Amino acid sequence: MKTPLPPLNTWQRLLLVLLTLAMIAGVELLLRNEQARLSVLSQQQQLAAADQVRTRLEKELNIPLYLTASLASYLTAKSGQLEAQELDILLAGLVRQSSYIRNIGIAPGNRIQHVYPLAGNEQAINLYYPDLPLQWPAIASMISSRRALLSGPLDLVQGGRGFIYRYPLYLEDGSYWGIISTVIDLAPVWQLLTNSAKELGIEVALRGLTTEGEVTPAFFGEQQLFNPRSLQLNVAIRGAEWQMAVKEAPVTGxxxxxxxxxxxxxxxxxxxxxxxxxxxxxxxxxxxxxxxxxxxRLRSIYDNVLDGIITVDRSGRIQTANSACSRIFGYQTDALLGQKWTFLLANAQQVERQIEQQMQQATPEQQQLECQGLRADGQSFELLLFHTPMPQAHYYKLLVLRDITERKRIERLQNDFVATVSHELRTPLTSINGALSLAVGGALGPLSTQQQKMLEIAQHNCRQLHQLVNDLLDFEKLSSGNMPLKILPFDLLPLLQQLSQQLASSQQRQFELKADAATYPVLADEARVRQICLNLLSNALKFAESDTPITLQLLTHAQQVELQVDDIGKGVPAAFEPMLFQRFAQADSASSRAQSGTGLGLAISKQLIDKMHGDIGYQRLANGSRFFIRLPLASS
Incomplete structure (x- = not known):
């Protein structure tokens, strides 16, 4: 319910009127001064933005022109004598230094005899400049004045539009040798100018100045921008004189x-x-x-959640604890306050080290780890611990404690069930696969085309199911710690050479193996490393674009050998990257579901690498994916 306004007496009303009049006068004076300031500021900003656009245009467009001048100096020093092979190498280097150069032409005696690159510019070969009635007068004037000329925009003989920078070449004895012409692609220059002006929020136009001081029509932007009110700047382009006009920025109210x-x-x-x-x-x-x-209300929610929640200070002593802590650990809430929170853990020192490592390596977000809790009666149990740094000065860390004893029991039952089913399926699958192999091989007599096709499909699916069973058994052994490993030194290079040759032959795909050293000794289980590498290469074959090579590169670090597997394709979706090495993880897209797989390969590879004290990871590339593994370097 709103309180009504209090009544005002005569003096109060008169005071309000006087204050209102004074404020109106002050506001109008302030607005007049602000309008003048904004006008000056707008002009300064417009000048600064125009200068940035001009500087960027001058810098980018003058680069190919200076490259042409340097080529002319080199030809002068060589007295105009260059071999075709030497000229190709020289021109290729110049073209690579500027993305705006479309081609460079060499015209001894005014006839173009060499163009680089030749592809797409064949029509320019043997072009004789005097045969160009529209351009020859300007070219002849340029030759007589011995000054380079930037012409354009022009319709090019080889198609399209662009600028042509022609440089008359005179030898050291003063004799005229010919012309060096550089064709500047029009589209990227205009795109640079458009993007720069748009980025700075201005609108610009360009026009040229003839040698007689006359102006040409605008060849970029609108002609109407060249008016007495617009800001006009001279643009220093080698071989030409340009003017830039900037649209007047109105002072908005x-x-x-x-x-x-x-x-x-x-x-x-x-x-x-x-x-x-x-x-x-x-x-x-x-x-x-x-x-x-x-x-x-928040306290009620805090005390009724199933997870224990405590806050600790910088010394690690408990400041607050909810009722769930008493239920989980068997202590009264008051008995917890002021105690070191680590007395609730059975392996306190190990957990403290893990938390410190996570806080040093990770961003200041919530982290979690599994550990052993300790109840008041001395009984230990499975505990999931979440810890989050807190910005408040009074509290240092928020800890969420969850009893996962029941969850772990269910997980063990699930793993036992998967292991039992996998063992029971392995023997009949082996028999079925053998029988299908005999049938496909013709042991049962000739087969029709349809029968052969159906048996091959059945054999393929049987092998996939057999692989799934093997993956499940490997994952169960890794999870239970029953996977034996033979950690011995071996050379990684021959293994990769064998795998790449094998897959290149069977899959009809190209593999590129890059290795700078003769040997790459690692300390690991060779059979399991083979399994990991085969899984990474198979994934690359599945998800790379067709007819693109798979690249393998070996690198040696201080104490590790790194293998990088690169493919060209769409890569892993960003939302799926955190789940990449989880079991049964597959990207939820039509393209990924179309590829066969169990979703266990990377999870198994991750656990195997961890057990061999290595590392496995993923990097997003501009045009594909990179998976890498790092293994301990075997000492000589």
Whole structure:
């Protein structure tokens, strides 16, 4: 319920009128000064932005022109004598240094005899400049003046439009040798200018100046931008004289309007606040009551969650604890306060080290780890611990403690069930696969085409099911710690050479193996490393684009050997990357589901690598994916 405005007497009303008039006069004076300041600021910003666009255009466009001048200097020093092979190498290097160069032509005696690159520019070969009636007068003037000329935009003989930078070459004896012409691609230059102007929020136009001082029509932007009110700048381009016009930026009144409204609104608010003072006191009292109710509600939720929640200070002593802590650990809540929180753990020192490592390596977000809790009666149990740094000065860390004894029991039952089923399926699958292999091989007599096709499909699916069973058994052995490993030194290079040759032959795909050293000794289980590498290469074959090579690269670090497997394709979806090495994890897309797989390969590879004290990971590339493994380097 709103409190009504208090009545005002005559003096109060007169004071309000005087304050209102004074404020109106002050606001209008301030607005006039602000408008003048904004006008000057707008002009300064426009000049700065135009200068940035001009500087960027001059820098990018002059690079190929200076490269042409350097080529001319080199030809002069060589007296115009260059072999075709030497010229190809020289021109290729110049073209690579600037993305704006479309081609470079060499025209001894005004006839183009060499163009690089030749592809797409064949029509320019043997072009004789005097045969160009529209361009020859300017070219002849350029030759006589011995000054380079940038012409354009022009329609090119080889198609398209662009600028042509022609440089007349005179030898050291003063004789005229010919012309070096560089064709500048028009599209990327205009794109650079458009993007730069758009980025800085301005609109620009370009026109040229002839040698007689006359202006040409605008060849970029709108001609109407060249008017007495626009800002015009000279552009220093080698071989040409350009002018840039910048559209006049109007001084909008939006900011002045907002300022006016803000000031008047402030005055009204002052008057309103005077009348609402008592109502504010009442609302503060209501807010206090609501805050107390909110705290009670949050405390009720805090005490009724199933997980234990405690906060600790920098010394590790418990500051607060909810009721679930008492239920999980068997202590009274008051008995927990002030105690070191690690007395709730059976392996306290190990957990503290793990937490410190996570806090040093990870971002300041919630982290979790599994450990052993310790109840008041001395009984240990499975505990999942979440820890989060807190920014408050009084509290240092938030800990969430979850009893996962039942969950672990169910997981063990699931693993036992999977292992039992996998063992029971392995023997009949082996028999079925053998029988199908005999049938496909012709042991049962000739087969029709349809029978052969159906048996091959059945054999393929049987092998996939057999692989799934093997993966399940491997994963169960790894999870239970029953996977034996033979850690011995061996050379990784021959293994990769054998696998790549085998897959290249069977899959009809190209593999590129890059290795700078003769040997790459690692300390690991050779059979399991073979399994990991085969899984990574198979994944690359599945998800790479067809007819693209799979690249393998070996690198040696201080104490590790790294293998990188790169493929060209769509890569792993960003949302799926955190689940990449989890069991049964497959990207939820039509393209990935179309590929066969169990979703266990990377999970098994991850556990095997961990047990061999190595590392496995994924990196997103610009045009594909990279999986890498790192293994301990075997000492010589």
């Amino acid at each position: 939006s900011r002045l309007t907002l300022l006016r409204l803000g000031l008047y609104a402030t005055a009204l608010c002052i008057l309103y606040l005077l009348s609402r003072l008592l109502a504010t006191v009442y609302r503060l009292r209501q807010s206090r009551d609501a805050l107390t109710e909110s705290e009670q």
